[in-house]
Amino acid sequence: MSTEANSLTMRTLVILVIAVAILCGLLLPRFLSVYYLQVADVTLINILLVLGLNFILGFGGQMSLAQCAFFGIGAYAFTLLQAAGMPVPVAAVGAIALSAAVGMALGWPTLRLKGHYLALCTLAFALIVERLLVNWEGLTNGANGITAIPGIGLAGENDKMLWVLLAVVASAYLLQAWIANGPLGLRIRALRDDSLAAQAIGVDVSRLKIMLFVISAAYGGLAGICYVLLRGYISPDVFSWQSTFSYLAMAVVGGLGSPLGAVLGAILYTFVPELLRFMQEYYFAVFGVMVILVITFFPAGLSGMVLSVLRSLRRPGKSFARSDVTHHERAA
Amino acid sequence: MNALLELTGVTKRFGGLTALEGASLSVAQGTIHAVIGPNGSGKTTLFNIISGIYIPTEGEVRFAGAVVTSKPLHQLAAMGLARTFQNTRLFASMTVRQNVLAARHGRAHPWRFDQENARRVEEIIQFVGLADVADTSAASLPQGQRRLLEIAKALALEPRLVLLDEPHGGLNHAETARLIEVIRQIHARGMTILLIEHEMEVVMTLADRITVLNFGKVLAEGSPAEIQSNEAVIEAYLGRADREAELHTQIGRAAEGTGAPLLEVADLTVRYGDIEAVRKVSLNVGTGEFVALLGNNGAGKSSTLKAIARLAQASGSVRFAGQELTKEPTERLVGRGLALVPERRRLFGGLTVIENLKIGAYGRPHTELARLIEEMLELFPNLRRLSASLAFSLSGGEQQMLAIARALMSRPRLLLLDEPSLGLAPLLVEQVFSKLVEVNRQGTAILLVEQNARMALSVAHRGYVLSSGRIVAEGTAAEVARDPRLMGAYLGHGEAAE
Numbered sequence: 001m002s003t004e005a006n007s008l009t010m011r012t013l014v015i016l017v018i019a020v021a022i023l024c025g026l027l028l029p030r031f032l033s034v035y036y037l038q039v040a041d042v043t044l045i046n047i048l049l050v051l052g053l054n055f056i057l058g059f060g061g062q063m064s065l066a067q068c069a070f071f072g073i074g075a076y077a078f079t080l081l082q083a084a085g086m087p088v089p090v091a092a093v094g095a096i097a098l099s100a101a102v103g104m105a106l107g108w109p110t111l112r113l114k115g116h117y118l119a120l121c122t123l124a125f126a127l128i129v130e131r132l133l134v135n136w137e138g139l140t141n142g143a144n145g146i147t148a149i150p151g152i153g154l155a156g157e158n159d160k161m162l163w164v165l166l167a168v169v170a171s172a173y174l175l176q177a178w179i180a181n182g183p184l185g186l187r188i189r190a191l192r193d194d195s196l197a198a199q200a201i202g203v204d205v206s207r208l209k210i211m212l213f214v215i216s217a218a219y220g221g222l223a224g225i226c227y228v229l230l231r232g233y234i235s236p237d238v239f240s241w242q243s244t245f246s247y248l249a250m251a252v253v254g255g256l257g258s259p260l261g262a263v264l265g266a267i268l269y270t271f272v273p274e275l276l277r278f279m280q281e282y283y284f285a286v287f288g289v290m291v292i293l294v295i296t297f298f299p300a301g302l303s304g305m306v307l308s309v310l311r312s313l314r315r316p317g318k319s320f321a322r323s324d325v326t327h328h329e330r331a332a
Numbered sequence: 333m334n335a336l337l338e339l340t341g342v343t344k345r346f347g348g349l350t351a352l353e354g355a356s357l358s359v360a361q362g363t364i365h366a367v368i369g370p371n372g373s374g375k376t377t378l379f380n381i382i383s384g385i386y387i388p389t390e391g392e393v394r395f396a397g398a399v400v401t402s403k404p405l406h407q408l409a410a411m412g413l414a415r416t417f418q419n420t421r422l423f424a425s426m427t428v429r430q431n432v433l434a435a436r437h438g439r440a441h442p443w444r445f446d447q448e449n450a451r452r453v454e455e456i457i458q459f460v461g462l463a464d465v466a467d468t469s470a471a472s473l474p475q476g477q478r479r480l481l482e483i484a485k486a487l488a489l490e491p492r493l494v495l496l497d498e499p500h501g502g503l504n505h506a507e508t509a510r511l512i513e514v515i516r517q518i519h520a521r522g523m524t525i526l527l528i529e530h531e532m533e534v535v536m537t538l539a540d541r542i543t544v545l546n547f548g549k550v551l552a553e554g555s556p557a558e559i560q561s562n563e564a565v566i567e568a569y570l571g572r573a574d575r576e577a578e579l580h581t582q583i584g585r586a587a588e589g590t591g592a593p594l595l596e597v598a599d600l601t602v603r604y605g606d607i608e609a610v611r612k613v614s615l616n617v618g619t620g621e622f623v624a625l626l627g628n629n630g631a632g633k634s635s636t637l638k639a640i641a642r643l644a645q646a647s648g649s650v651r652f653a654g655q656e657l658t659k660e661p662t663e664r665l666v667g668r669g670l671a672l673v674p675e676r677r678r679l680f681g682g683l684t685v686i687e688n689l690k691i692g693a694y695g696r697p698h699t700e701l702a703r704l705i706e707e708m709l710e711l712f713p714n715l716r717r718l719s720a721s722l723a724f725s726l727s728g729g730e731q732q733m734l735a736i737a738r739a740l741m742s743r744p745r746l747l748l749l750d751e752p753s754l755g756l757a758p759l760l761v762e763q764v765f766s767k768l769v770e771v772n773r774q775g776t777a778i779l780l781v782e783q784n785a786r787m788a789l790s791v792a793h794r795g796y797v798l799s800s801g802r803i804v805a806e807g808t809a810a811e812v813a814r815d816p817r818l819m820g821a822y823l824g825h826g827e828a829a830e
Contacts, residue, residue, distance in 0.1 A: 182444045186434035190423050197421035200383070201435040201485060202409035257425070 013177055021170040029159045037158040039274050044165040045226050046266040050250045051172050051259060052219025056212040057248075058257035059180060061192030063115055065244045066106060066122040069129035070217040072239030074099045074224025076133060076140060079149050079234060088152055096221040103217025107210035126241040133236035145235025155232025165226055172219060176259045188212065189257070253294050255301025264302040268294075334361040335394075336493055336524050337382065337413075342391030344377050351377040353548045354391070359493070359541075364515070364525045366535045368559075369545035370568055370783065371629060371754060375528045376418065378545065379497055382526075383415045384408050396492065410438060414491035418498045418528075420482040424471040428462055428481055429453060431470050435488035453488065460484045460514055475607055476507035483514060494518065496527040500534050501630065504608065505800075512538060530629040532823050536560065544568065560823050569628075569822045570785045592619045594777050595640070595746055600648035602635045602801075609635040610646070611801040617746060622769070622778045624788035624809065627798035628822045633781040634675055636798070637748050640779075641665060641672040653745070669745035673752065677735040681724030685715055685734055688723050692741030708737040711770070729760035733767065746777045753784045765791055785822065789813040797821050 028040055049067055056064045077098045081091035110121050133140050140146070154160050179185045187208055190198035195205055228234060246269060254265020272290070276283040298305045337359040344352040352374045359365045367375050380386040382393060384405045393401045395413055403411075423431050436449045457466050460480040465473065470481060479499055486494050499515070500508055508531070515538060519525055529535045535542065536556045544551040544559060546568040552559060559565055595617040602610035610632040617623045627633050639646035642662040650657040652670060660668070671692075680688050689705050696704070709716040712733045718726060723734060732752050739747055749768070753761040761784065769791050772778050782788040789795050795812035797805040799821040805812055812818055 178443075183437040183440040183442065186423075186426070186430060187437050189425055190434045190437075193423040193425050194421045196385070196405075197417065197423065197485075199405040200409060200415055200417070200421070201489060202406050202438045204406045 010178060010181070014174055017170050017174055021166040025163050025166050028162060034158060036274070037162065039271060041158055041161050041165055041230050043266055043270040044162075044169050045223050045230065046247070046250060046270050047169050047263050048172055048223040048226060049220060049247050050254065050262040050266050051169075051176055052216045052223065053247050053251050054176065054257065054259065054262045055188070055219065056216040057251060058261070059185065059188045059192060060209070060212040062209060062212060063119040064122045064213070064216065065119050065248065066103075066125050066129075067216065067220050067247045068239050068241060068244040069126040070099045070103060070220025071224045071227070072129055072133055072236070073102055073217075074221025075228050075234050075239065076146075076224070077221070078225045078228050079146055080139065082150065083146075092225050095225055096218050099221025099224070100214045100218040103213040103215075103220075104210055106217075107213030111206050111209055123241065123244070126244055130236055130239060130241050133239060140236070143236060145233060147233040149228055149232050149234070151229040151232060154229060158230075161230050164229065168222065168226060172222065173259050173263070176262075180259070192257075249291060253291055253301055255298075255303030255305075258301070258303040258307075260306065261301045261303030264306065268302065335359065336361045336396060337526065338394040339378075339382070340392050340394075342378070342381055342388045342393065344374075344381060344386060345389045351548055352381070352388070355545070355548070355550050357543055357550070357553075359524060359526050362519075362522065362524055363540040364519055364527070364538050365541045365543070366539035367526065367528050367543050367545060368530075368532070368535055369551070373545040373568075374548040375545055376497065377548075379415065379495055379528060383413065383495060409489055409491075412489070412492035413495070414486035414489045414493070415495035416479075416482045416486050416497055416499060418501060420478040422470040422473075422478060422481055422485075424469075426470055427467050428470055428473070429457060429466045431481055432456055432484050432488045435485045438489075456484050456487050459487070459517070461510065475605060476503050476510070479503060479507070479511060480514065483511075483518075487518065491523065493524045493526065496525060496529075498528050498530060500529055500531045508534065532628065536823075566819070566823065569783075570819070590619045593617075594619045594621070594653060595779065596649075596651040597636075597640060598649045598651075600636060600639055600646055600650065602632070602639045602644050602646045604635075609801055610639060612648070613798070613801070613803055615796050615803065615806070617777050617779050619745070620772070620775055620777050622772045622791065622793045623780070624785075624792035624795040624812075625779060625781045625798060626783075626785045626788060626795055626812070626818065626821070629783065631798040631821065632801040633798055634750050635801075637672070637750050637779070637781050641670065641748055643672070666742050666744070669743070670748065671739040671742050671744035671746070672748040673735045673739045673750060675750040675754065677731050679723040679726075679731055679735055679738070682722060684722055685719045685726070688734055688738050689741055692738035693743075704741050704743070708740060711740075712737050712767070728756050729763060732756065732760075732764050736764075736767065736771070740771065740776070744776060746779065747771065749778065749780045749782075751781055751783060753782060753787065761787060785818060786813065 029037060032040060049071055052070070053064070053067045056062045074095045078091050078095035081094045082088065086094065106122065106125055110118055113121055134143050149155070154164065187198070187203050190201065190203055191205060191208055199205055227238070250265035250269040251262060252265070253268055254263065255261025273283060273287050276286055279286055294302065335358045337357075339355060339357040342352055342355045343350065355374070355378060357378070367378060369375050377386065381388050384400065384403050384407070387402045392399060395408065395411065400408060400411070423434060426434065432453045433445060433449070436445065436453060440446065440449050457463050460483060462477060462480055462484065465477060473481060483496070483499065496515070499511055503511060512534060515525060527538070539556055541553065542556055542559045543553045544565050551568055552562045552565050554562065593616055597616070598614045600610055600613045601608065613632070613636055615623070615625070625633050625636065635644055638644035640650055642657065642660065642665060646658070652668060655668070657665065680691065683691070686705065689708055690701060693701055693704050709719065714730055715734060715737060718730060723731065726734060736749070736752070752764050752768070756764065765787060768778060768780070780788055780792065789809040789812055792809045794807065795809050796803050797812060797815070797818050804821060805815045805817040807815070
């Protein structure tokens with residue numbers, strides 16, 4: 001992959017992603033009921049969260065379970081900053097910055113932790129944030145949440161929000177794909193593949209781990225802002241610590257270390273249960289079986305499945321999203 | 333001479349264990365310097381200290397004039413010190429090209445790789461000879477190419493000093509030749525090289541200077557010729573000549589046996605992936621005989637033993653007491669009278685001495701078990717005192733005795749032993765060996781794999797010498813001990829071996 005070829009494939013990817021986003025924006029409102037359109041919007045927010053998780057877990061191999069906390073911090077910070085009289089862009093930047101800063105604050109003390117220990121520690125952090133949102137009533141209005149948040153005046157207008165969210169998700173997707181193939185992306189994947197070997201090629205592993213927390217948290221914060229814009233109200237239960245496992249499942253089912261996987265995982269996890277609702281109380285059990293099947297038979301996730309099909313159709317040696325392909329190959 | 337890397341009085345202790353003691357080393361700019369030493373002599377610890385993975389307990393490391401004693405690995409990499417790892421550490425999710433490109437991250441624009449980097453990466457891949465596989469996944473490479481990629485990653489840093497940790501490990505002949513060529517060319521480009529290597533042929537052909545470690549201390553330093561003729565070095569590798577005579581008079585030689593064939597191995601070949609660890613080895617052990625299988629690290633001794641015990645996949649024929657073993661499942665071998673004492677003993681650490689012994693005779697009736705245990709405690713009086721202790725709390729020598737006793741519990745006709753002297757002090761080694769002779773005199777045949785050649789040959793009846801997976805010498809113990817090919821197999825007097 002020479003630099004030229006790289007920018008070429010990146011260009012193809014940009015065109016492809018924008019085309020898909022526009023297609024979704026045009027077609028979805030036409031075919032989906034109001035309810036399902038809202039599900040689609042939530043799916044997009046979930047994609048954003050999973051993309052963020054993908055950085056630290058998928059590419060970096062660091063088992064963080066704090067994604068729901070950054071989601072909450074972003075949402076509440078945006079709401080409160082707006083309530084304090086700041087204009088929307090300033091509040092948005094502030095909310096993302098705060099999420100990222102908290103991410104850094106979490107990354108620093110947990111540097112030495114790995115695997116289960118890091119997972120437990122980040123989960124404890126998620127729990128703390130949720131408790132704060134519930135109990136710090138003076139700031140968050142407690143369990144009742146905050147209603148009638150002005151945002152950009154599109155709360156509840158699912159069709160218009162769809163465009164906003166598509167734009168945000170498409171940008172976030174492309175940013176991830178771009179980072180993944182550059183020096184930073186290779187550094188992150190080197191950390192995951194072999195942290196000692198990464199150090200041997202001069203990677204400052206500590207700094208990189210903190211950076212991963214920061215980027216993941218920023219994506220989480222952005223998702224929080226999107227949620228506020230979509231709904232116009234927030235309450236702590238949206239950001240409950242249990243929900244973090246949903247994002248984890250989306251990332252794993254979709255395929256770790258692949259932006260495409262984040263998209264597919266979030267769609268499967270958010271949309272399919274809705275489609276299965278006719279099964280009433282059994283629907284989540286059926287969905288659970290599906291998840292088990294995917295994880296058992298396609299360890300590279302849905303994206304690995306899709307890409308291997310695509311690659312068998314295409315000429316060998318030309319693939320548009322390198323990071324996806326190689327991760328899939330490794331898992332295979 | 334201008335020293336690029338300098339270690340003074342470096343000591344490293346892990347709890348009670350001293351891995352390195354007062355080691356000093358000076359690597360001159362532009363040389364190829366090798367560190368050699370028997371297993372467990374502290375070579376890897378030394379490398380880990382130089383590359384900042386360990387912080388030494390005492391002493392100082394200087395690189396390019398600056399003290400770098402506690403600098404982390406990534407900072408050293410940025411200063412121009414690159415290293416490879418013994419068990420190649422590639423980035424498995426990346427292609428070959430991405431592996432090399434990743435090593436350029438520090439020289440790239442923060443967000444993208446420019447033309448200059450892409451060009452340099454192409455050049456390095458070309459240089460080590462991986463151009464054909466540049467776009468394949470690093471995880472799918474065969475061993476030889478993995479080694480080359482490991483070196484390519486180090487070169488991509490454009491270092492001043494390259495540390496190569498056993499670059500030759502597990503390579504075939506052609507791959508070794510290619511590797512030596514690559515190392516020479518790196519050197520010709522002005523890089524200084526420090527390498528750890530077991531294969532003496534490689535060391536003797538490449539190195540300008542050699543430092544020998546033994547028991548964590550620097551035993552000798554000099555040119556290859558000086559090292560090859562250094563009496564202390566020969567002793568460290570082969571054992572002591574005077575000790576041999578002494579031991580011999582003390583315990584005498586083992587039994588010759590009855591001469592009837594017990595174990596007949598023919599054309600045994602063991603492959604690990606594309607590496608041939610054992611190539612068409614044929615050997616015999618007679619009933620009641622004591623045979624030593626000798627050779628340097630990586631010569632294929634353990635693999636041969638494992639193949640006989642059916643713990644490694646092999647082709648060829650292994651006949652035991654007239655019956656073909658290659659089709660038998662491993663667990664049934666014990667019943668046939670074959671017992672293995674594995675390398676590093678493999679005791680059940682959480683069980684007591686008695687429990688470990690009982691496992692050795694699993695399935696026997698109670699009374700017989702008690703009798704067998706009593707017999708073992710008589711043979712190894714030290715174990716009686718320790719009978720209720722947990723195996724992991726035993727000292728190295730005691731553990732070795734227990735491992736042998738456990739194997740004997742099955743009343744084997746042939747005992748296979750893998751490096752029983754490993755990690756033991758000389759006095760304990762002698763104790764273990766005299767026990768083996770005692771066991772042998774009671775009628776058990778022994779096939780002993782051993783690095784300590786002189787010691788093994790002083791008690792054994794016959795011997796075989798393995799080198800690079802082939803038997804290069806065989807005969808009675810006295811014949812083998814005098815054979816120049818024995819020393820060749822250890823210290824790489826390559827010409828003598830031909």
